[in-house]
Amino acid sequence: MSDLMRVQEAAEKLQAAIDSHKRVVFFGGAGVSTESGIPDYRGKDGIDKEGPDEEGYTPEERRYHDYFLTHPDKFHDEFIVRFRALSAVEPNATHYKLAELERAGKLRAVITQNIDGLHHRGGSQYVIELHGNMRTCHCEKCGTTYDIKRFLDDGVRCDCGGLIRPDIVMFGESLDDGAITAAVNEIANADMLIIAGTSLAVYPAAGLVDYFRGDCLVLMDRQKTPRDGAADILIREPIAEVFGKIKV
Ligand SMILES: [Zn+2]
Incomplete structure (x- = not known):
């Protein structure tokens, strides 16, 4: 299968899942920003x-x-x-599409490990920045x-x-309690969780996923993660290319 077809197929699966869920939460790591050139x-x-x-x-x-x-x-x-x-660096298709999904009432929150502010610049209103800003x-x-x-x-x-x-949040400092609590609440109340661009290998990413009780876990990462086996949808294609094809 060509790369283009694989991206299309991934986008169709993601689209169907988004369309059939009401409380979608996005949890992203460095891989979301690297596609913007960071x-x-x-x-x-x-x-x-x-x-x-x-x-x-x-x-x-x-x-x-x-x-x-x-x-x-x-x-x-x-x-x-x-x-x-x-x-x-400018926001990419992932940041813009998430903001659109939020405005359409389909996305509840963006939780990010990045400090670059690209979700805000992409238009998202509710962004939980685990590592500060x-x-x-x-x-x-x-x-x-x-x-x-x-x-x-x-x-x-x-x-x-x-x-x-x-x-x-500098190395050697703990994360903000308020941000952690907010992230736990959003994940616990989500019916669909999209995890993108994070290896899930380190705290707090790994621990936060355990609070998810919904029925659709989407993992988007170029590499294998420890949670691949738990994913309902596993996507290896570039995150921004897939989100670029999502219709809100
Ligand atoms: Zn002072």
């Missing part, structure tokens, strides 16, 4: 491929909260590079919240003397 952090062409810095900190180590506390200015400069790279920042000392511009333009120091940090 490199997966750990992939072959990932942002993290460059080696340690002059002090010996690897790219992964430079994303830890401890590193932010001890090297706030370096963290700040590196965040700006990342922010600019992510801001230059790059639109806002706050002072760790006085708690004041600012637009991210404050961090980008004026640096890491708050008027109170504390450190301002983006509202992303």
Whole structure:
């Protein structure tokens, strides 16, 4: 079968499932954004491929909260590079189609592990961002919240003397309880769950799926995941190509 036929076949299965369900929830990982041109952090062409810095900190180590506390200015400069790279990327067919499905009343929520904000830019209203976002920042000392511009333009120091940090979840930090609870509620109340572009190998993705009690689990990923056997529909084709064919 040709690639085109496989995409068409996958889209028809997904379409039929969406049309026959009322409470669809989408749960996406890095693979949703990589089709917009955002490199997966750990992939072959990932942002993290460059080696340690002059002090010996690897790219992964430079994303830890401890590193932010001890090297706030370096963290700040590196965040700006990342922010600019992510801001230059546009939403793809997956983001736009999910927003359309939400407006049509068919999709209840988007849960994402990505911090790039592409679902918001694609028009989605209800997005649960498990790993935070790059639109806002706050002072760790006085708690004041600012637009991210404050961090980008004026640096890491708050008027109170504390450190301002983006509202992303850094390595070494736990996820926001409110986001986890919201995600669990949406998944538990969904009759159809689409999981896309995530390996499901790490917490919290793996654990969240256990709350699903609906009758249609869709897995979309180029690679095998630990949950493939539980999927009612398994799709290996590019996510955006399949969503591009869905009619709302
Ligand atoms: Zn402050």
